[in-house]
Amino acid sequence: MSDTAYARTARTTPTRYRERATWEREEIHAVLDSTWICHLGFVVDGAPVVLPTIFARVGDRLYVHGSTGSRPLRAAGADEGMPVCVTVTLVDGLVLTKSAFNHSVNFRSVVAHGTAHQVTDPEELAVALDALVDQAVPGRSADVRAANAKELAATAVVRLVLDEVSAKTRDDGANDDEADRGLPHWSGVVPMRTAYGTPVPHPDSTAALPGYLAELG
Amino acid sequence: MSDTAYARTARTTPTRYRERATWEREEIHAVLDSTWICHLGFVVDGAPVVLPTIFARVGDRLYVHGSTGSRPLRAAGADEGMPVCVTVTLVDGLVLTKSAFNHSVNFRSVVAHGTAHQVTDPEELAVALDALVDQAVPGRSADVRAANAKELAATAVVRLVLDEVSAKTRDDGANDDEADRGLPHWSGVVPMRTAYGTPVPHPDSTAALPGYLAELG
Incomplete structure (x- = not known):
């Protein structure tokens, strides 16, 4: 890989809409750092399994929480490892065109x-x-309160080093065919985002709302 | 399967938090009907691939748009088919506890x-x-404008009949250990939802905002 980009491989090079893809490290990290939910794919008895879970990026490492898939993840010992695909998706908008066919989605994914x-x-x-x-x-x-030794032992986390990775982004308006432009249907973009609501304290919680929670969103 | 529930199998029976799982048809359909983004998992050369795409439910069928993965999906002919895992996730809240270990997420997934x-x-x-x-x-x-024959031919959609399927839900507050309850940290839930913004019409769009768009969200 170059200093600034991950190396391209056959499976990180899309067959369609190649102009939406990037291998630039900073762009990929920016997408990853915009969320904390991923979908972890692995193979069990030849069949795919996809589970939602949480992740974190630390430099070029992804840490993925494995409790929801603890059976296969714990089977993947520290030495041999387990082939995975970690996918992160942010949906930024619905793109409505005058034809059904040209409808699209604005998104960022890794x-x-x-x-x-x-x-x-x-x-x-x-x-x-x-x-x-x-x-x-x-x-x-x-x-x-930090995790104690017993809690650490009860937690399954897997590490994936970022190496064969790409991002795809669509951030554009409605692209209708020339012949459709005069049609009377509404076209445009409906923006979308994940919104945080007002934090609801537990009855045991007497602390003031921390600044880092007030700033979420 | 019973009239109201899908049959349980080993891989739709979680090893942990079994009380969060359901196989009830109506509950599973309700989760599916709450969104339109899924993560499609399949296997290429023994390795998992997970791609975000859109889906729809029609009765007990899921239709999954395959253009992003058109290479493998088109290879999966109509006869032999392709083993897949389709996962749908809605994130409803961050659950913050006084210990790092007990942090959780409110969610619905299928x-x-x-x-x-x-x-x-x-x-x-x-x-x-x-x-x-x-x-x-x-x-x-x-x-x-409905799709014409050429557009239909250019669209890859796969069908997955719902049969081996389960949903998992967490909808609860912060569950701290008894010993942690007196700690001074904030605990509680930060609700989350997907929010639609104000629709932005394309310059070619002269129609009034349709009622079905005003009602989104």
Whole structure:
């Protein structure tokens, strides 16, 4: 790979809409850093399994929380690892055109391929867990009781080094065929975003709302 | 399967948090009907691939738009089909506890396993395309130029019959250990939802905003 971009491979080079793809490290990291939910794909008995879970990026490493898929993830020992695909998607808008066919979606996505390894080193696991908390709520890991040894042992996290990875983005208006432009239908974009609501404290929670929660969104 | 529930199998029975799972048809359909983005998993040369795309539910069928993965999907002919996993996820809230370990997420998800087949019948394809448009914007398919034969031929849609499928839901507050309850950290839930912004018309669009767009959200 170059200093600024990940190397392209056959499976990170799309067959369609290639102009939407990028391998630039900064652009890929920016998409990853905009969310904290991923979809983790792996193979069990030849069949694909896709589970939603949380992730964090630390440099060129993705840490993926594996509890929802603990059976296969724990089977993937630290040495041999497990082939995975980690996909991160943000939906930014509905694109409505005058023809059904040209409808589209504005989005940002990252697809990372590779071999995931379970994190077994206690120090790396502690770093990964802090990162998982801070990916969703920056600053939160410094304002909680840290995991103890028993909790660390009960947590399955896998590491995927970013290497074979690309991002795709569509950020554009409605693209109708020339022949459709005079049709009377509404066309345009309906923006979308993930919105955070007002935090609801637990009855046990007597602390003032932390600044890092007031800033979410 | 019973009249009201899909049959449970080993891979639709979670190993953890089994109380969060359901196989009830109505509950699964309700989750599916709450969104229109899915993550489609399939296997290429033994490795998993997960791509975001749009889907629609029509009865017990999922129709999944395959253009982003057209290479493998077109390879999956109508007869043999392709093993897939279709996963749909809605994130409803961040759950912050006083310990790092007990942090959680409120969510609804559906995971469907099975063999997908490319839709080749023109009538079924037309139904599927209308459904794909209406899943995102109910009522829209009646207010566009319908796809012509050339456009239908250029569209890859696969069908997955819902059969081996389950939903998982967490909708709860912060669950701290008894020993952590007196800690001074904020705990509670930050609600989340997908929000639609104000529609932005294309310069060619002179129609008034349709009612079905005003009602989105």
